[in-house]
Amino acid sequence: MKKLKFEDALKKLGDIVDELESGELELEDSIKKFEEGIKLSLLCQQELEKADGKIQRLIKTLDGEIEVLDINI
Amino acid sequence: MKDFITVSELNEYINSLLSEDLFLRSFWLKGEISGFRLYQQSGHLYFNLKDKDSSVNCVMFKSRARKVNFQLEDGMEVLLRASVSVFARQGRYQVYVEEMQPYGLGGLYLQLEKLKRELDAKGYFNAEKKQAIPEMPSCVGIVTSQDGAALRDILKVIRQRNRGIRILLVHSTVQGEGAARELAEGIRLLNEHAEAELIIIGRGGGSLEDLMAFNSEEVVKAIYESNIPLISAVGHEVDFSLSDLAADLRAATPTQAAQMAVPDIASLKEEIIKSRQGLERAISRKIQYNSELLDRIMMRKVWKESRAMLAQREDILQELIRSLLRAIKDKQKGKEQGLSLLASSLDALSPLKTMQRGYALVRKDSYLLKDGDAVEIGDELQLSLWNAELEVEVKTKERVKR
Numbered sequence: 001m002k003k004l005k006f007e008d009a010l011k012k013l014g015d016i017v018d019e020l021e022s023g024e025l026e027l028e029d030s031i032k033k034f035e036e037g038i039k040l041s042l043l044c045q046q047e048l049e050k051a052d053g054k055i056q057r058l059i060k061t062l063d064g065e066i067e068v069l070d071i072n073i
Numbered sequence: 074m075k076d077f078i079t080v081s082e083l084n085e086y087i088n089s090l091l092s093e094d095l096f097l098r099s100f101w102l103k104g105e106i107s108g109f110r111l112y113q114q115s116g117h118l119y120f121n122l123k124d125k126d127s128s129v130n131c132v133m134f135k136s137r138a139r140k141v142n143f144q145l146e147d148g149m150e151v152l153l154r155a156s157v158s159v160f161a162r163q164g165r166y167q168v169y170v171e172e173m174q175p176y177g178l179g180g181l182y183l184q185l186e187k188l189k190r191e192l193d194a195k196g197y198f199n200a201e202k203k204q205a206i207p208e209m210p211s212c213v214g215i216v217t218s219q220d221g222a223a224l225r226d227i228l229k230v231i232r233q234r235n236r237g238i239r240i241l242l243v244h245s246t247v248q249g250e251g252a253a254r255e256l257a258e259g260i261r262l263l264n265e266h267a268e269a270e271l272i273i274i275g276r277g278g279g280s281l282e283d284l285m286a287f288n289s290e291e292v293v294k295a296i297y298e299s300n301i302p303l304i305s306a307v308g309h310e311v312d313f314s315l316s317d318l319a320a321d322l323r324a325a326t327p328t329q330a331a332q333m334a335v336p337d338i339a340s341l342k343e344e345i346i347k348s349r350q351g352l353e354r355a356i357s358r359k360i361q362y363n364s365e366l367l368d369r370i371m372m373r374k375v376w377k378e379s380r381a382m383l384a385q386r387e388d389i390l391q392e393l394i395r396s397l398l399r400a401i402k403d404k405q406k407g408k409e410q411g412l413s414l415l416a417s418s419l420d421a422l423s424p425l426k427t428m429q430r431g432y433a434l435v436r437k438d439s440y441l442l443k444d445g446d447a448v449e450i451g452d453e454l455q456l457s458l459w460n461a462e463l464e465v466e467v468k469t470k471e472r473v474k475r
Contacts, residue, residue: 005209006208006209007207007208007209010208010209010341010344010345013345013348014348016352017348017351017352017355020351020352020355020356020359021351021354021355023355023358023359023362025359027359027360027363030355030356030359031356034352034353034355034356037348037349037352038349038352041345041348041349041352044341044345045342045345047209048235048237048338048341048342048345049237050237053232053236053237053238053239054239054240055228055239055240055242056239056240056241056242057219057241057242057243057244058214058241058242058243058262058263058266059243060258060262066262066265066266068241068266071242073219073224073225073228073242
């Protein structure tokens, strides 16, 4: 699966749930959609859990370079 | 002669009293401007400052007046830092103004409204220039004071909602001299660095004067030019700051800005789990429905009957096979008996018995003769009796009717 942005993946997941819940799909399509939905939900969950959580300070030095410093607040 | 002093000495004496007073050397004074006049030649400003009951003469020298960055007019409420001394020539005391700001809502609002109209005309507040706030940023830039309550509030809320968010902080003073420039530079720095997906600029509440940096053209322009979506979070009681108007999204407080910027990971997880449950419910419903459908079809008569019919046919088939086998067995058993039976029935059909009773077979050219018309006088015929073969010649012929 192509790398989706989290919000796109989440939206697509919602659409699939709606589609499946409507019950209008054939069984075979339903199963395909189900598999796709499960994949998306796992993708979203992974995305949520990939944590970095650093706090960094951005400074412009006198010679115009950008410096990034980890800080503890 | 009584002791006396001159007028000059009086004024000088009073002036010395005034100048000995530490308070009068520098204090803040509030009042409404009236009788404002600007002397073109000198560049000095003269006006009276009054309140409901009193009035005092004020002068602001050109060197100080140059720093006044708003339009003075009668009726305006101002706050000024001043000292007092005697203007000896007229024998009255006078307020010497060092610096001046519009006071409170009246003055600042006038200034703000004017700037707002100007910036609006430049298109800085256009709705179509607003960018969408990303729903799930992984990196958030913050421009505020590193020592302020605003930063603490923002960090607290962001961490509560999602510890995984990366924060890029650009420190900036948020009030006083240089604040506007630093805020604007902070926004530009985050844009140059280009890793933050969202910027929050802000500070906690304060007086309108404290918030003036967020009402500066410099900051508004930087917000407008930012390629990264930006939330303005200036805690205040007044209706708006110009930063709010220029920002893509406005938050009432830094805390609210953080809530807007970062979705609550716990509720997102819940949403994902709910979606998955929805998927599972829907698919099992689908499967259940289909299997019920299958059951209903299988329950229909045609299946049962055809099975019964099939069984019946099979019985018949089995019966046939059995009788066939029996017949074959019987046939083998009574082979000789059957053979003599066959011989006797063959015997019954044979003409020999009939011939023994006195009949003869007549042939002409080995064809059995049945019709007298086929015979001419002089023909040679073969006559078969039961125990002899004769050759005869026809002597006469007469038709008879029997």
